[in-house]
Amino acid sequence: MSVVEPSTIRLVVAIGIGLLIGAERERRKGSGSQRGPAGVRTFALACFAGALTGYLQLEALLIVIAAGAVLFSAVAYRSGARKDPGLTSEFALIVTVLLGALTMQDPLLAAGLSVVTTIILATREPLHRAVKNLLSPQEAQDALVFLAATLVILPLTPDRALGPFGAFNPRRIWELVVLVMTMSAASYIALRALGSRVGLALAGIVGGFISASATIGSMISRAKRSPELERAATSGAVLATVATVAQLFLVLLVTDSSTCRALTLPLVLAGIAAIAYALFFVVRPSKTQATNEAVPGRAFDLRLAFLFAGTISVVLLFWGLLNQRYGGRGLLFGAALSGFADTHATAISIASLVSAGRLAPEAAVKPILVGFATNTITKAVVAFTVGGSRFALRILPGLIAVVLAAFVGMWFGAK
DSSP states (O other), X not given: OOOOOHHHHHHHHHHHHHHHHHHHHHHHHOSGGGOOSOOHHHHHHHHHHHHHHHHHTOHHHHHHHXXXXXXXXXXXXXXXXXXXXXXXXXXXXXXXXXXXXHHTTOHHHHHHHHXXXXXXXXXXXXXXXXXXXXXXXXXXXHHHHHHIIIIIIHHHSOOSOBSGGGOBOHHHHHHHHHHHHHHHHHHHHHHHHHOHHHHHHHHHHXXXXXXXXXXXXHHHHHHHHOGGGHHHHHHHHHHHHHHHHHHHHHHHHHHOHHHHHHHHHHHHHHHHHHHHHHHHHHHSOOTTHHHHTTOOOOSOOHHHHHHHHHHHHHHHHHHHHHXXXXXXXXXXXXXXXXXXXXXXXXXXXXXXXXXXXXXXXXHHHHHHHHHHHHXXXXXXXXXXXXXXXXXXXXXXXXXXXXXXXXXXXXXXHHO
C-alpha cells in the first residue's frame, strides 16, 4: 500500500488555494474586451509556482516569481487603470504566490490565510458600505488611532521594569492604555447596538472579566463625554465588580475547592450587592438619556486612557514603596499590599497555601477579602482621579456595599 508523500499533499493544497482565490476573482473578472487580466487559472498557477519554489528549496526562484507577479500586476494595472483604478486583483495575485510558498512550510496556516483572503475579496461591497456609511469620520479616525496603538506602538514598547522599585514597566503601562481604549470601544459598540441601559451594563460585566479597573475607567470616559449616559455608565462600572467576584470564585475553585467553599457566602453576598446597586441605575435611567442616546460620542478618549494608566502606575509605585519598607510581614499585610495590584493573584497565592496544607481554609477567608478590599481602594482612586468627585461619588457607595457585603458573609460564615 503506497503512502502519499507529504510534499505531494502540500502541492495539491497549493493548487486548491489558488483555485479558491482564483474562483472569487473570476466572478469579478467580467467578460469580453472589458474582462480583467487574471482569473481562476492564473491564480492557481501562481500559487502552484510559489509552492514549487518551496518544494525545490530555491529561495532565489521565489524572489524571481514574486518579482514577475509584481511586474505582471503593474502591466495589468497600467492597461486597465482607466476602467478600474483599484489594485485588489494585482495585490491578490502577489499574496497568492506567497501563500503557495508558505504551503510547503505550514499548509494549515496557508489554507487558513487563503480563506481569510477570499473572505476579504468577496466582501467588497459590505466593507465599502461599512466604511462609507456605517462609520463616521470620527469613528474611522478612532479606529486608526486604536490600530496604531495596538499594532505599532505596543510591539515596540520595551518590556522591562524601570524607575523606583521597578514599579514602571513601559509595556505594561501601554497595555493598560490599550485595555482602556478596548473596553471603551466595546462599550461604544454595545451602546449603539443595544442602547444605554442594556449595552453599558453588558459591557461592564464582560469588561470586568478582563479588568474591572479598566472598565471603570472606560465607563467614566463614556460618562464624561456624554453626561446623559452617567447613570447607565455607573451601572456598568459597578457591574464590572460582579465580574471580579465571579472570576475570583472561579480561580479559587480551580486553585483549591475547600477555600472556594469557605468564601462562597461572602462572594455571593458581594455579587448580590453589586447587582442590586447597579440595577438601581439601570431601572431608573436619567430623563435626558433617551433623547440623546442616538449620538453616543467618540469610541474612546485617549487622554483619559493615559490618565488611567498613570493612576495605576502611581498605585503600583505606592505598593512597591510599602513592600520594600515592610516586606511581607504577616499574611494579612501581604494580602493587603498585593491586593492593590490584583485581587485574583492574592487569592491564588493564599489558596495555594491552603492546598499545600500550610493554612486552614477558614483562615484564608479574611486575607483574601482584605486583598479584595484594597483592590476596591484602587478602583476608587481610579474613579476619583479620572472621573472627579461627581462620578466617583456615584460609584463609591456601590463599591463600599460590595466590600461590606463580603465581610458580612465572612462574619455569618464564621458563626
